[in-house]
Amino acid sequence: MNPFDSLGLRHDGRTLWVLDQTRLPDAEVWLDGSEPAAMIALIQRLAVRGAPLIGVAAAACLATFAERGASATEYAAACAALRAARPTAVNLMWAMDRMKPATDPVAEAQAIFAEDIRLCEGMATHGAALIQDGEHLLTHCNTGGLATAGIGTALGVIRRAHEQGKRLHVYADETRPLLQGGRLTAWELKRLGIPATLITDSMAALLLRDGKVQRVLVGSDRVAANGDFANKVGTYGLAVQARFHDVPFHPVAPFSTVDLACPNGAAIPIELRDAAEVRGFGSLRWAPEGMPAWNPSFDVTPVDLVTSLVLDNGVYTTEQLKAGALCDGSAS
Numbered sequence: 001m002n003p004f005d006s007l008g009l010r011h012d013g014r015t016l017w018v019l020d021q022t023r024l025p026d027a028e029v030w031l032d033g034s035e036p037a038a039m040i041a042l043i044q045r046l047a048v049r050g051a052p053l054i055g056v057a058a059a060a061c062l063a064t065f066a067e068r069g070a071s072a073t074e075y076a077a078a079c080a081a082l083r084a085a086r087p088t089a090v091n092l093m094w095a096m097d098r099m100k101p102a103t104d105p106v107a108e109a110q111a112i113f114a115e116d117i118r119l120c121e122g123m124a125t126h127g128a129a130l131i132q133d134g135e136h137l138l139t140h141c142n143t144g145g146l147a148t149a150g151i152g153t154a155l156g157v158i159r160r161a162h163e164q165g166k167r168l169h170v171y172a173d174e175t176r177p178l179l180q181g182g183r184l185t186a187w188e189l190k191r192l193g194i195p196a197t198l199i200t201d202s203m204a205a206l207l208l209r210d211g212k213v214q215r216v217l218v219g220s221d222r223v224a225a226n227g228d229f230a231n232k233v234g235t236y237g238l239a240v241q242a243r244f245h246d247v248p249f250h251p252v253a254p255f256s257t258v259d260l261a262c263p264n265g266a267a268i269p270i271e272l273r274d275a276a277e278v279r280g281f282g283s284l285r286w287a288p289e290g291m292p293a294w295n296p297s298f299d300v301t302p303v304d305l306v307t308s309l310v311l312d313n314g315v316y317t318t319e320q321l322k323a324g325a326l327c328d329g330s331a332s
């Protein structure tokens, strides 16, 4: 592999390195993700996470595995195992379906990496045009450079608007239960110097009621053919609140997140994670030991609650999405 570098993923020509996102913001620890078994474990414990980035990371891992002499049988088995590492983010399946038949896995992985950067730029251009000077924005989970190979999806849009000189303020949901907003988005916003305030998820409704937020921007792990989309749990509640308070709500995603094989949101598989993540965090537990808990990692927002979807090639209104814009080729 040619060396490459992004905020959460690096290749030095021999080894693939993953920034352990579970250690952020306090420590920047890079782990070896060159072997498929190691990469699967890193993806499953969210050391590497975010829909686009797990596709890019799995592709780079597979290319490194091939370069190190994996047989065709070993390559195919690793591809299938990586593909199944997490069920909701379709970018992982999309990347593995490209890598599976690739005659030159290294070139394919490098193309996937470069393409993700370009897709982020496309989303940033189209999304930033929606944002007006002086707006206060609300976002959920982490959708920035840590979640992609480029500048991000929803957070990339916000970053671009900030770079354009628009005066913005970002409210970042902490994002229970794994705190991607409180740990990762807060870390990125501070590094970028974007004015921001951290809130707990349950405070968002108050901000929306009080007119303190002019726009909500979120990422997506899978967009169904009709425009329904899955994203980090809590997104659906935010969409309901935004609609109630008449605040524009935009998912932001690259075409690699669109899954035309899913007719609607009901067909999107939702990852259920360990109940222990709801009972506590890290070594800290606040619920009684063994307390039953439910932990869906994602929820589905119906297209009717979407003001418009920002894709890498343009912005699509609810009406366009409902009329089949994702299926008829006008959005590809």
Ligand code: MRU
Pocket (backbone or CB within 6 Å): 046, 049, 050, 051, 052, 089, 140, 141, 142, 143, 144, 147, 148, 152, 153, 154, 180, 218, 219, 220, 221, 231, 232, 233, 297
């Ligand atoms: O469980 P995670 O942290 O991988 O969930 C990430 C999200 O929900 C993001 O919003 C999504 O992947 C889109 S971001 C580019």
